[in-house]
Amino acid sequence: xxxxxxxxxxxxxxxxxxxxxxxxxxxxxxxxxxxxxxxxxxxxxxxxxxxxxxxxxxxxxxxxxxxxxxxxxxxxxxxxxxxxxxxxxxxxxxxxxxxxxxxxxxxxxxxxxxxxxxxxxxxxxxxxxxxxxxxxxxxxxxxxxxxxxxxxxxxxxxxxxxxxxxxxxxxxxxxxxxxxxxxxxxxxxxxxxxxxxxxxxxxxxxxxxxxxxxxxxxxxxxxxxxxxxxxxxxxxxxxxxxxxxxxxxxxxxxxxxxxxxxxxxxxxxxxxxxxxxxxxxxxxxxxxxxxxxxxxxxxxxxxxxxxxxxxxxxxxxxxxxxxxxxxxxxxxxxxxxxxxxxxxxxxxxxxxxxxxxxxx
Amino acid sequence: xxxxxxxxxxxxxxxxxxxxxxxxxxxxxxxxxxxxxxxxxxxxxxxxxxxxxxxxxxxxxxxxxxxxxxxxxxxxxxxxxxxxxxxxxxxxxxxxxxxxxxxxxxxxxxxxxxxxxxxxxxxxxxxxxxxxxxxxxxxxxxxxxxxxxxxxxxxxxxxxxxxxxxxxxxxxxxxxxxxxxxxxxxxxxxxxxxxxxxxxxxxxxxxxxxxxxxxxxxxxxxxxxxxxxxxxxxxxxxxxxxxxxxxxxxxxxxxxxxxxxxxxxxxxxxxxxxxxxxxxxxxxxxxxxxxxxxxxxxxxxxxxxxxxxxxxxxxxxxxxxxxxxxxxxxxxxxxxxxxxxxxxxxxxxxxxxxxxxxxx
DNA sequence: GTGAAAGCGCTAACAA
DNA sequence: TTGTTAGCGCTTTCAC
Numbered sequence: 001x002x003x004x005x006x007x008x009x010x011x012x013x014x015x016x017x018x019x020x021x022x023x024x025x026x027x028x029x030x031x032x033x034x035x036x037x038x039x040x041x042x043x044x045x046x047x048x049x050x051x052x053x054x055x056x057x058x059x060x061x062x063x064x065x066x067x068x069x070x071x072x073x074x075x076x077x078x079x080x081x082x083x084x085x086x087x088x089x090x091x092x093x094x095x096x097x098x099x100x101x102x103x104x105x106x107x108x109x110x111x112x113x114x115x116x117x118x119x120x121x122x123x124x125x126x127x128x129x130x131x132x133x134x135x136x137x138x139x140x141x142x143x144x145x146x147x148x149x150x151x152x153x154x155x156x157x158x159x160x161x162x163x164x165x166x167x168x169x170x171x172x173x174x175x176x177x178x179x180x181x182x183x184x185x186x187x188x189x190x191x192x193x194x195x196x197x198x199x200x201x202x203x204x205x206x207x208x209x210x211x212x213x214x215x216x217x218x219x220x221x222x223x224x225x226x227x228x229x230x231x232x233x234x235x236x237x238x239x240x241x242x243x244x245x246x247x248x249x250x251x252x253x254x255x256x257x258x259x260x261x262x263x264x265x266x267x268x269x270x271x272x273x274x275x276x277x278x279x280x281x282x283x284x285x286x287x288x289x290x291x292x293x294x295x296x297x298x299x300x301x302x303x304x305x306x307x308x309x310x311x312x313x314x315x316x317x318x319x320x321x322x323x324x325x326x327x328x329x330x331x332x333x334x335x336x337x338x339x340x341x342x343x344x345x346x347x348x349x350x351x352x353x354x355x356x357x358x359x360x
Numbered sequence: 361x362x363x364x365x366x367x368x369x370x371x372x373x374x375x376x377x378x379x380x381x382x383x384x385x386x387x388x389x390x391x392x393x394x395x396x397x398x399x400x401x402x403x404x405x406x407x408x409x410x411x412x413x414x415x416x417x418x419x420x421x422x423x424x425x426x427x428x429x430x431x432x433x434x435x436x437x438x439x440x441x442x443x444x445x446x447x448x449x450x451x452x453x454x455x456x457x458x459x460x461x462x463x464x465x466x467x468x469x470x471x472x473x474x475x476x477x478x479x480x481x482x483x484x485x486x487x488x489x490x491x492x493x494x495x496x497x498x499x500x501x502x503x504x505x506x507x508x509x510x511x512x513x514x515x516x517x518x519x520x521x522x523x524x525x526x527x528x529x530x531x532x533x534x535x536x537x538x539x540x541x542x543x544x545x546x547x548x549x550x551x552x553x554x555x556x557x558x559x560x561x562x563x564x565x566x567x568x569x570x571x572x573x574x575x576x577x578x579x580x581x582x583x584x585x586x587x588x589x590x591x592x593x594x595x596x597x598x599x600x601x602x603x604x605x606x607x608x609x610x611x612x613x614x615x616x617x618x619x620x621x622x623x624x625x626x627x628x629x630x631x632x633x634x635x636x637x638x639x640x641x642x643x644x645x646x647x648x649x650x651x652x653x654x655x656x657x658x659x660x661x662x663x664x665x666x667x668x669x670x671x672x673x674x675x676x677x678x679x680x681x682x683x684x685x686x687x688x689x690x691x692x693x694x695x696x697x698x699x700x701x702x703x704x705x706x707x708x709x710x711x712x713x714x715x716x717x718x719x720x
Numbered sequence: 721g722t723g724a725a726a727g728c729g730c731t732a733a734c735a736a
Numbered sequence: 737t738t739g740t741t742a743g744c745g746c747t748t749t750c751a752c
Contacts, residue, residue, distance in 0.1 A: 017439060024745055025747095038722055041747095048721065071496055072435055072728085074431050076745085091456050096451050114473065117459075131472060133427055156425060158378075161376065303602045395738065397732080397733095435744045435746090436730055436744050437730090
């Protein structure tokens with residue numbers, strides 16, 4: 001259903017060079033009747049110049065629509081003000097907000113981002129690294145799937161700053177930024193405990209995820225810190241799905257032991273399944289059972305009945321932090337090691353209290 | 361919860377120039393005992409050279425870990441093999457798969473992508489365009505929110521190829537790529553009609569979206585082509601939410617007229633709400649009522665009970681098409697006008713038939 | 721305060 | 737077949 005045909009394709013469709021003939025610093029110099037050195041000074045606000053000369057140059061540059069050629073500048077300076085973003089995972093739901101924060105932060109520092117996707121293809125990753133090195137990027141950010149500690153990015157040029165976000169390298173000296181999963185779980189369970197809940201269950205994802213193990217630790221430590229015990233069978237690792245949430249409710253309410261009065265879930269999908277299953281059993285959320293999710297994935301959290309109180313990993317903020325870390329790395333600061341950034345609790349209606357947003 | 365402190369920050373954290381001192385073509389020439397011109401020839405496989413010389417150069421380059429400096433190459437050639445991707449909307453659920461396809465296609469052609477996000481901020485957009493022009497990109501891709509025809513991207517340099525994806529410019533000559541919404545709706549409704557459904561309703565989003573109007577047209581035309589009528593009150597524009605889907609079911613089953621035996625929904629969220637509401641009324645999907653969604657947003661479509669049969673806009677493919685269109689534009693082909701790409705129907709369980717994937 | 725010129729790393733035209 | 741050299745557009749000494 002093409003609404004307009006293309007024009008005829010000329011036999012000799014010459015590759016365009018859209019920037020050919022664009023005004024250079026020489027053109028500006030000529031028009032302003034000064035030397036190129038003077039133009040450079042005037043435009044970069046360094047060196048001393050007569051006010052009149054400076055203005056003449058500036059207006060000449062404006063008249064010509066002059067834009068300095070970053071390629072030439074970078075070639076000279078040895079710095080490009082560009083960085084690469086390599087995503088080992090494809091651009092997923094977690095990477096997006098991170099990219100957004102990262103891009104925002106870097107743009108503020110006039111740094112451009114090359115976007116590279118290497119979905120689990122080491123060859124493509126290597127190809128991207130090569131390309132970035134040829135483009136002389138000032139640094140590289142790596143985002144990956146969370147599950148596993150990825151092997152170090154192979155960068156065959158020493159000294160190029162590398163930052164891992166939402167991902168860890170097996171090199172202990174690498175600079176890595178990830179959310180503080182344990183503290184996030186503490187936030188959630190603590191919220192439930194403060195609400196007076198005593199029998200708190202934890203329904204979560206597969207234990208091969210480090211995040212699952214850390215959140216479980218947070219769950220247990222918080223129970224302990226409130227003097228609560230973990231009833232037998234109340235810690236339920238499984239899979240990341242609504243179906244598992246519903247299944248877990250069936251298990252928890254089988255009736256052999258008193259059921260939970262609160263359920264902390266490993267993610268929002270599980271929490272949604274939990275809420276649906278509870279409602280279908282006639283158990284009122286949050287009156288009879290409080291439910292808290294993890295991720296604050298709005299499409300899920302807000303559509304759940306009732307809307308989910310859930311832990312937000314502040315991924316946009318994580319992205320911004322990544323940006324500023326990278327900038328410091330580029331500036332020569334020797335940042336290294338793993339760093340965990342705080343989560344927040346977003347309070348909606350699934351726990352029975354409105355407290356606003358809580359940050360660790 | 362920092363797991364490792366940073367090293368001390370040296371008072372003079374010198375900005376790194378990680379590429380300083382990297383081998384240049386001169387170094388290769390020196391090592392291979394030839395001239396730079398010869399090295400260039402050898403490495404770029406043009407001109408004629410003695411086999412032995414060529415090999416000597418190549419191995420010298422490898423020994424030194426030589427990577428040609430793209431900045432210098434581009435400066436010379438007037439082409440950078442980079443393009444900009446400007447997202448007017450932030451990186452959303454629709455833009456992601458598009459970016460993925462685009463990046464994939466361009467990477468295959470050794471083109472790098474600058475990622476720019478200008479969430480509805482014209483000033484930031486202008487700033488990004490300036491930056492891209494300074495970087496001498498070979499072309500620019502614009503993705504935007506769907507709702508409205510966006511105003512033309514202001515690019516103050518003539519001749520830079522611009523392509524709009526999942527977005528339209530108000531310039532009728534601009535090259536735009538978007539999904540064929542009408543044909544997508546036809547696919548959905550036709551599927552229902554072929555299943556023998558006679559009373560087909562359409563529950564959809566706000567009419568200010570062109571997509572809503574186009575899908576409505578597809579719905580109506582398909583009814584007509586099957587000799588079906590549109591019962592009074594069976595076309596229900598509203599909002600893009602599960603809540604609206606549930607509400608619409610309440611309206612459709614108020615009992616004044618015979619209810620629908622099929623519901624075509626404007627997106628998957630609505631469809632999910634519809635399915636939930638039907639189930640809660642004891643109406644079995646798909647036995648009593650068939651439901652079809654739109655978007656194939658897997659997190660919704662697969663979690664719905666039953667999993668949704670839904671229209672897929674093939675956004676990754678759209679992204680790839682964008683890449684190849686941009687390449688042709690850069691090559692000088694005068695592509696212009698709006699072009700709509702086909703949708704597919706992904707068959708799951710919500711209609712009562714398994715046919716596999718259907719493409720328009 | 722301003723101009724001249726070297727050089728960033730590479731390509732391509734021309735010479736040898 | 738190989739070497740020499742003039743740029744690409746800019747910054748930055750160093751003279752004047």
